[in-house]
Amino acid sequence: MSDYVYGKNSFFEALNAGRIVKAYVLNDQEIRNRKIPYKIVDRKKLDSMVKGNHQGYVAEVKPYELADVNDMIKEKNGLIVMLDGLEDVHNLGAIIRTAECAGADGVIYKSHNAVKVNETVAKVACGALEYMKVAEVTNLVNTIKQLKKAGYWIVGSAGEAEQMYNQIDYDMNVVLVIGSEGKGMSRLVREECDFMVKLPMYGKVTSLNASVAAGILIYNVLGKRKK
Secondary structure: OOEEEEOHHHHHHHHHOOOEEEEEEOOOOOOOOOOOOEEEOOHHHHHHHOOOOOOOEEEEEOOOOOOOHHHHOOOOOOEEEEEEOOOOHHHHHHHHHHHHHOOOOEEEEEOOOOOOOOHHHHHHHOOHHHOOOEEEEOOHHHHHHHHHHOOEEEEEEOOOOOEEOOOOOOOOEEEEEEEEOOOEOOHHHHHOOOEEEEOOOOOOOOOOOHHHHHHHHHHHHHHHHHO
């Protein structure tokens, strides 16, 4: 089965990254001078190739190359986002986009019972997937221990935590752990966290969308470091 990206932003970022094998477009006005094989097709053909708003751009691409966790490690002020059992592809794509915009060093998720990078994730990430290091690991606890040895502090998020998200000094290497949409963080991962923080909830709904929570936590780290 071929890998595809679709949507204008994802298409052109994949093009700039040299991942496009063949393009399928409604017209060639913006790509005719680019050195890629392409075919002009009708909207019905594009609709049959992908599920989602392709905006007239679909491309068969080389498989996305997952990163190694070691490639994300920094000596100072590192920021890695770890996802514990995330299940929604839209949340994964949105978190990758936010992490890239914020200059995070990587996103890590587990290889089983969780969402993985696919064409929908690429579309929602809006091109950020081409620049963000994403690693898939078999065991989050072992990965956390590896990162701790490299000088990282692990910050988990949970509604029942005692400490507010903005009460920590983030001037250190940080791994932010985001739990699954329904169950939150697993017990074993929670036990490895150095800090547990929560976001304030003032309404009747007691939890935020995972990608929204991740965005707040990521940018809070940046805000704290700039002070």
